[in-house]
Amino acid sequence: MHNPIKTNIITHSIKRIFEVLPPGYKKRSIRMMLLLLMNSILEMVGLAAFLPLFTVILKEGVTESHHIISKAYQLGGFNSENQFILVLAGLIVFVITFKNIMGLFIIKSQAKFSLSLYQFFAIRLHKYYYQKGFSFFKNTNSNIIMRDVNHETQKFANQMVLPMFNFLTETFILVFILTSLVLYDWRAILLLSFTILPIFLLFYNWVKEKSLKLEKETFRITPKLGRSIFQSIFGYIDVVITNSLRFFQDSISHYLNKQIKLNIKRVVYQQAPTRVIETGMVVTIFIITAYGIFFLPNRAGLAALLGLFALAAYRILPSINRIMLALISIKGHQYTFDIVSQVNDLKTDADEDREEALSIPFQRDISLNKVSFRFPDGHDDVLKNIDVKIKKGEAIGFMGPSGSGKTTLMNLMLGFWKAKDGTFKVDDIVLDESNLKAWHKLVGYVQQEVYLLDATLAENVAFGMPADKIDHAHLEHVLKKTSLWDMVQELPDGVNTQVGERGTRLSGGQRQRIGIARAIYSGAEILFFDEATSALDTETEEDITESIRELTHSNLTIIVIAHRITTLKYCDRIFQVSNGEITRETGYKEIAGEMLGLGD
Ligand code: ADP
Numbered sequence: 001m002h003n004p005i006k007t008n009i010i011t012h013s014i015k016r017i018f019e020v021l022p023p024g025y026k027k028r029s030i031r032m033m034l035l036l037l038m039n040s041i042l043e044m045v046g047l048a049a050f051l052p053l054f055t056v057i058l059k060e061g062v063t064e065s066h067h068i069i070s071k072a073y074q075l076g077g078f079n080s081e082n083q084f085i086l087v088l089a090g091l092i093v094f095v096i097t098f099k100n101i102m103g104l105f106i107i108k109s110q111a112k113f114s115l116s117l118y119q120f121f122a123i124r125l126h127k128y129y130y131q132k133g134f135s136f137f138k139n140t141n142s143n144i145i146m147r148d149v150n151h152e153t154q155k156f157a158n159q160m161v162l163p164m165f166n167f168l169t170e171t172f173i174l175v176f177i178l179t180s181l182v183l184y185d186w187r188a189i190l191l192l193s194f195t196i197l198p199i200f201l202l203f204y205n206w207v208k209e210k211s212l213k214l215e216k217e218t219f220r221i222t223p224k225l226g227r228s229i230f231q232s233i234f235g236y237i238d239v240v241i242t243n244s245l246r247f248f249q250d251s252i253s254h255y256l257n258k259q260i261k262l263n264i265k266r267v268v269y270q271q272a273p274t275r276v277i278e279t280g281m282v283v284t285i286f287i288i289t290a291y292g293i294f295f296l297p298n299r300a301g302l303a304a305l306l307g308l309f310a311l312a313a314y315r316i317l318p319s320i321n322r323i324m325l326a327l328i329s330i331k332g333h334q335y336t337f338d339i340v341s342q343v344n345d346l347k348t349d350a351d352e353d354r355e356e357a358l359s360i361p362f363q364r365d366i367s368l369n370k371v372s373f374r375f376p377d378g379h380d381d382v383l384k385n386i387d388v389k390i391k392k393g394e395a396i397g398f399m400g401p402s403g404s405g406k407t408t409l410m411n412l413m414l415g416f417w418k419a420k421d422g423t424f425k426v427d428d429i430v431l432d433e434s435n436l437k438a439w440h441k442l443v444g445y446v447q448q449e450v451y452l453l454d455a456t457l458a459e460n461v462a463f464g465m466p467a468d469k470i471d472h473a474h475l476e477h478v479l480k481k482t483s484l485w486d487m488v489q490e491l492p493d494g495v496n497t498q499v500g501e502r503g504t505r506l507s508g509g510q511r512q513r514i515g516i517a518r519a520i521y522s523g524a525e526i527l528f529f530d531e532a533t534s535a536l537d538t539e540t541e542e543d544i545t546e547s548i549r550e551l552t553h554s555n556l557t558i559i560v561i562a563h564r565i566t567t568l569k570y571c572d573r574i575f576q577v578s579n580g581e582i583t584r585e586t587g588y589k590e591i592a593g594e595m596l597g598l599g600d
């Protein structure tokens with residue numbers, strides 16, 4: 001309205017909404033706004049529908065004196081006023097029923113619109129965060145990702161876009177009512193502008209910064225509460241053993257308290273406009289009354305003025321109320337723009353399809369060529385001048401003390417990190433972001449901790465595959481190859497046995513084998529193992545090492561990190577890593593002999 005800040009927030013928000021809305025939604029927005037406008041108009045018509053009935057019932061002889069009513073009376077060919085009254089009452093039933101059916105329909109399309117907007121941004125944002133890559137996921141608490149993807153996108157739709165539609169349609173309605181009021185009696189406008197409007201502006205100015213602060217604080221607290229709950233869930237054993245449940249409960253209740261305080265404030269802010277406006281109304285009535293007593297010649301004049309104000313206020317206040325609520329919401333949720341606008345940086349579908357379709361033929365070798373690497377926040381190179389060529393079908397081992405850079409090297413080969421200098425090549429193709437997906441089609445990765453889905457054993461091996469698409473013949477073959485078949489036969493539901501959220505029903509060795517089976521099921525040609533067996537007892541380790549050794553007879557290329565030399569006994573070549581450098585290349589016999597010699 002007249003306040004420049006308010007104009008700014010509206011135009012600014014409209015601009016930003018238009019920047020982030022995809023083209024299809026822009027058209028839908030306009031349709032949505034027309035529907036909302038229709039809703040408001042229907043509400044007004046619903047109220048107005050009672051007027052003729054009351055007029056005819058209350059005013060004697062109005063069917064003759066009132067020019068519109070008398071015309072309707074004549075045109076309808078009514079025989080008596082009673083008949084006319086009955087028809088008018090029936091008309092109200094029709095109008096209100098129609099209004100309510102339409103109202104439900106409009107509510108439904110509004111919900112559809114906002115939920116699909118939420119879905120659109122939630123899916124994109126999830127994808128965008130994936131695109132941001134490994135280091136983003138490593139450094140960002142999962143509760144933050146959860147909040148942005150699932151909650152902030154919803155808030156953007158429900159607390160920013162919808163209120164904006166409401167604001168625009170209600171402003172339109174308000175202007176319409178004000179114009180008709182001016183035509184009816186300009187003094188009504190004068191009354192409103194000197195009473196309701198200042199109260200409205202005062203209240204809005206008081207509440208807007210508070211609302212912004214409130215929503216920002218909620219934004220900050222939400223993931224912390226989630227984190228303290230999840231930590232106590234995932235850390236169950238440690239919590240119980242260290243007897244620290246109290247500590248975790250304190251932290252949960254600390255954040256719960258904060259959140260509750262914020263929610264109480266929000267409830268009050270949402271209820272306040274109605275109360276403020278009503279209070280404003282009685283203040284106005286007081287002023288009018290005082291004015292009437294001192295300046296108007298008689299009571300009739302005062303009554304007329306009060307009547308005029310009541311009529312104006314009655315029409316205008318619901319509109320003002322909705323405008324106020326919309327403004328508070330729009331102001332409070334400005335920050336959601338920063339969250340959802342990130343999807344503008346998403347790769348295009350065409351780019352993605354191209355990457356998806358690409359494949360790298362792997363014929364000869366993979367090579368690290370004078371590769372060095374440093375973490376974004378690090379001071380020193382964690383990998384220095386690594387120069388290694390691995391031929392197709394070879395089994396290669398990396399050995400070295402903890403912290404020497406073995407995992408980092410493997411993550412670099414897998415494309416999770418980008419080299420600072422040097423290149424990583426598959427045959428002659430330099431690996432970069434554009435062909436990473438193609439590279440991943442070739443590889444399987446078995447980590448020390450195999451990640452298990454809360455799903456069946458079959459779904460865990462055929463990772464990311466819908467249950468009905470699983471190739472059971474292939475699955476059986478893979479399970480036999482990884483020595484899981486006999487174990488599976490003993491499970492209550494065979495391959496369809498649920499393995500639990502964190503695979504707690506499986507032993508370490510079984511989880512490891514599932515990891516290997518997963519890599520083989522996917523058709524990987526190059527298998528990476530990062531200390532995959534180091535957490536296992538010697539016997540299980542030997543067992544699994546034997547399974548891996550059997551794999552070396554197929555055409556697979558195998559790259560293993562191990563800290564026990566015996567795990568590497570099937571390796572063709574072994575590289576020793578120390579302090580980010582490859583210090584030596586040996587064979588198993590040579591190094592095992594030395595180590596046994598040293599050990600004994
Ligand atoms: P290894 O697997 O040989 O035990 P890593 O490759 O895990 O060693 O770690 C090598 C070095 O890099 C260590 O000094 C470790 O502290 C550091 N490091 C590992 N991950 C990160 C990271 N995300 N950010 C910064 N430094 C890291």
Ligand code: MG
Pocket residue numbers: 406407408531
């Ligand atoms: Mg490691």
